Amino acid sequence: MSKGSLPSQLPAADSKGLFGFWVYLMTDCILFASLFATFIVLRGNTAGGVGGSDIFELPFVLAETLILLASSLASGLALLAAHRRSRHGVFLWFGITGMLGLLFVSMEVYEFSKLVSDGHSWTNSAFLSSYFGLVGTHGLHISVGLIWLAAILLHLKQRTFNPRLLQRLTMFTMFWHFLDIVWIGIFTIVYLVGVI
DSSP: OOTTOOOSSOOHHHHHHHHHHHHHHHHHHHHHHHHHHHHHHHTTOOTTSOOHHHHOOHHHHHHHHHHHHHHHHHHHHHHHHHHTTOHHHHHHHHHHHHHHHHHHHHHHHHHHHHHHHTTOOTTSOHHHHHHHHHHHHHHHHHHHHHHHHHHHHHHHHHSOOOHHHHHHHHHHHHHHHHHHHHHHHHIIIIIIHHHO
């Protein structure tokens, strides 16, 4: 092992943690698959009310999508900085990730509050219930991810790089990319197909 590099093999306890994380991601896949299936089945059940083409604003959602994609890129750059043991790089890129994630959540809250204030609550129809359920669950995951990110940065501020910390940074980045992939599905199936 060269000076300054991190060991390629994780201790057994860390390997178990990584396995547990993969199990968690698989359960999240099942959760979102169920929510997607529910939305697809119920998207036409508007109870005589509004449908996707009536309430979705594609330019706004496209801006949300680009912001989340940019945050995913920033998290990847933060992980590369961590492999270089660049504390400044990790804080810079994860800081950008956090700000973009916060902006995304703020836009989602604005979108939800606008729909409700316009009289399109989740109680109006099966379509709106499944829409709020799917998109809201994704937004909740992003919010939890932001709390996780804040905890990681606080941890990094107090400690030096080590294999366990690098593993935590890797798991967070995987989680963030996963949410990015889920959002691409939401953007395509819910919004794009919804306005057609």
